Amino acid sequence: MESVKLPKIQAEKIAESITNAIMEHRIAPGSKLSESRMATAFEVSRTKINQSLLMLSESGLVQQLPNRGFFVSSPSIDEAKQVFFLRQLLEPEIIKELLKNIKLKDIKRLHRHLNAEKEARASSNRRLIIRLSGEFHMLLAEMCGNRYINKMMAELCPLTCLIIALYDVPNTPACPEDEHTTIVAAIESGDEEQAISLMKHHLTHIEMALNLDGSNNNNEVDWDKIIG
């Protein structure tokens, strides 16, 4: 079962708050994360910030360059595709596992989340919409009962937000309107096949709405391919 609820370490809270900011596109991919500035902003010592950033770099959301500091990751097109590949693999399994012993309180939690998404859309809070959209998938992973899948998704979803920030086609409607609702409905009725099918399509829709064909993206040169 779950492990005992430990008092969450301060560094974790800071890391979480940075993750939120990244998911909400309030920090752009590639941004430098200066320890001293963050230390004054969060009103803690640099040590604590360093620890938070170290955690985030281990989770892949942030990258550490020796003697240069921490930067928000900016996944390449290849990496973006790899993220979606893995999500297509994991998320159907999450649904299968979840359906094996879903509890009423899980359903309630899903509905609460859908409501939050609805409100965010109603108030056109685009930042919140993006984050909540990601967190929906993290919520499913959390409920599926496999802590390693959960952990993986807790890394892949923020990364997906970064990918959207990088490769979103500007004038696209913010996330396919209400696919989450239909997925929850399928889960609620216990229709595994339907839920999985909807999920797969949902993921495909997200990916297809992006510009991952390598053209027209204002990215830096990928030096890896040249010097590698």
Add this chain to the structure above:
Amino acid sequence: MESVKLPKIQAEKIAESITNAIMEHRIAPGSKLSESRMATAFEVSRTKINQSLLMLSESGLVQQLPNRGFFVSSPSIDEAKQVFFLRQLLEPEIIKELLKNIKLKDIKRLHRHLNAEKEARASSNRRLIIRLSGEFHMLLAEMCGNRYINKMMAELCPLTCLIIALYDVPNTPACPEDEHTTIVAAIESGDEEQAISLMKHHLTHIEMALNLDGSNNNNEVDWDKIIG
């Protein structure tokens, strides 16, 4: 493609060396990892050790308890099953992806690894055998081209070594003799179906050789289940 080869940070090297020790069963699950002792052992400051342990705790191999320090994880039976579940899911995909564009140098690398395993078996170096057995799977993951799958497997394999340390039935032969060789042969001949089938059976063999039925294991009481 691969990212630029960064000068590996010292903390990473220390973390790697701890990981190796854990994989070789030279540090038992649950062991306390004292910062000060490790600092003197590695001849670095406590800060550096703290960073290494923080990385390891983020990867799940080590657990941090507030005000008590770091401990080597000891996965529960449930968690052990979750690890194998995820590996059964990922590793067939790794083979599929790997076969899509495997290079000659990859095959060579696999053979070098098989030789190393052979030597370790010849010299009855049980510790090395266990670590190399895990690293075989990490090698496949590394070559499959998906860095997120690679990262996941780089966490799951050391965890599996911990699980073996915890739930191994004492007088069992050390790892099903040469299943790695047959898997490589299947990969080499491009027989995807065969390679996947062998891999699945291999994983099943490993799991079945363990005592994961909840009986006869000299574990502590799982208080989580009681107070949770």
Add this chain to the structure above:
DNA sequence: GTTGGCTATATTGCATGCAATATATGTTTT
């Protein structure tokens, strides 16, 4: 002999300060 409480020890949590490195600014040179 086990439990409870007290003191002494060891360990973690955390901030700070200094050296090493990288970035930015401004000046010279071609």
Add this chain to the structure above:
DNA sequence: AAAACATATATTGCATGCAATATAGCCAAC
């Protein structure tokens, strides 16, 4: 004007020291 260099500034890397907390050892009480 652009490039190259030199200086000044800012930032990271790292060790250390002190306060807060937990662990261990000890003695008394039951």
